Amino acid sequence: MPSRPDIGIFGSGAWGTALGITWARAGADVILWSGFPEEVAQLSAGRCHPRLKDAPFPDSLRVTGEATEAFSAPLWISAMPTQATPDAWRRLRAEAPAPPELVIHVSKGILQSTHQTLTQALTGVLDVPVGALSGPTFADEVARGVPSAIVLALPPSVPDARAQALQVRLASERLRIYLSRDVVGTELCGALKNVLAIAAGLVDGLKLGYNARAALITRGLAEMARLVEALGGQSSTVMGLAGMGDLLLTATGPQSRNRTFGELVGKGQSVEAARDALGGQIIEGMFTTQAALALAAEVGVELPIANEVQRLLNGESPKEAVQRLMTRELKSE
Numbered sequence: 001m002p003s004r005p006d007i008g009i010f011g012s013g014a015w016g017t018a019l020g021i022t023w024a025r026a027g028a029d030v031i032l033w034s035g036f037p038e039e040v041a042q043l044s045a046g047r048c049h050p051r052l053k054d055a056p057f058p059d060s061l062r063v064t065g066e067a068t069e070a071f072s073a074p075l076w077i078s079a080m081p082t083q084a085t086p087d088a089w090r091r092l093r094a095e096a097p098a099p100p101e102l103v104i105h106v107s108k109g110i111l112q113s114t115h116q117t118l119t120q121a122l123t124g125v126l127d128v129p130v131g132a133l134s135g136p137t138f139a140d141e142v143a144r145g146v147p148s149a150i151v152l153a154l155p156p157s158v159p160d161a162r163a164q165a166l167q168v169r170l171a172s173e174r175l176r177i178y179l180s181r182d183v184v185g186t187e188l189c190g191a192l193k194n195v196l197a198i199a200a201g202l203v204d205g206l207k208l209g210y211n212a213r214a215a216l217i218t219r220g221l222a223e224m225a226r227l228v229e230a231l232g233g234q235s236s237t238v239m240g241l242a243g244m245g246d247l248l249l250t251a252t253g254p255q256s257r258n259r260t261f262g263e264l265v266g267k268g269q270s271v272e273a274a275r276d277a278l279g280g281q282i283i284e285g286m287f288t289t290q291a292a293l294a295l296a297a298e299v300g301v302e303l304p305i306a307n308e309v310q311r312l313l314n315g316e317s318p319k320e321a322v323q324r325l326m327t328r329e330l331k332s333e
Ligand SMILES: NC(=O)C1=CN([C@@H]2O[C@H](COP(=O)(O)OP(=O)(O)OC[C@H]3O[C@@H](n4cnc5c(N)ncnc54)[C@H](O)[C@@H]3O)[C@@H](O)[C@H]2O)C=CC1
Pocket: 011, 012, 013, 014, 015, 016, 017, 034, 035, 036, 039, 079, 080, 081, 082, 084, 085, 088, 106, 107, 108, 109, 137, 138, 139, 140, 280, 281, 282, 284
């Protein structure tokens, strides 16, 4: 009879698996659930994720297709693609016991259907407080155990002592965790950096050089700050790991899916071909851009770079997008 796990992770993509490996290495008993039998079979047989090849599973990481096994953990981590998450939890909830007193999600995006962040959507589905874990963390580096830092954003309903206990429990020598109470700011930063990373990839694909990339990242940060602050997030979050940190990583790191997608489109591939080239990996920015623009319109904020990313996703020419950005009305910084 397997022991009761400490942490149940729902979603066995690269990120859920990398976190599972990290926490198992640090001594936790972790159970990784997937709703896809072929993924369960592959991960169980190989004891390794196909995109995290240098990170064999520690013995204390178990893989299961039985959600009830993961439900028995006192901490649930949701690690699925953003757009699929609310429905997945509606289905899981039908077979779940009452959730633990807090659930944490690690996805990055805004819902296309409701323009909500995942903590906003999941709090309604799960009926317990939901927090977010987000920051500059490529799954393969975290799984290899190179030093990384991330933000754990928890709602005010979680008492300080509980928040600090959780911070200690999830942190390790290789994954440093900073606490935040700015949940919406943290989530919006993680979502928006993916949109901006597509634009940064475009700059690379068009071979526009380092000046253009630096300008794009800096003006992208300004765009992020405008929307985050208009929606109640804090400027310190934008300037921290979840904002500037993750934007810097994703806009410059070759392994970013969002950046690579933008680069392929910049080199002349169609949106469909570029998506296919990433072989089924989730490119969150493709789905978040429209939702971010809708939110921005609701609060009267301009997102010129996101606007051009949306035109690109609609099939318009990358070169014209750059031309439009460069010839906008001149402004003060
Ligand atoms: N890979 C990374 O470096 C990081 C990813 N993230 C975020 O984590 C989330 C998950 O990304 P990855 O793990 O990289 O995904 P992935 O690209 O490795 O694969 C997608 C995974 O999602 C699951 N999935 C697909 N459709 C689903 C559905 N309808 N219902 C439930 N599960 C489904 C499958 O298990 C599949 O393995 C995304 O929001 C991503 O932005 C955050 C930080 C780092």
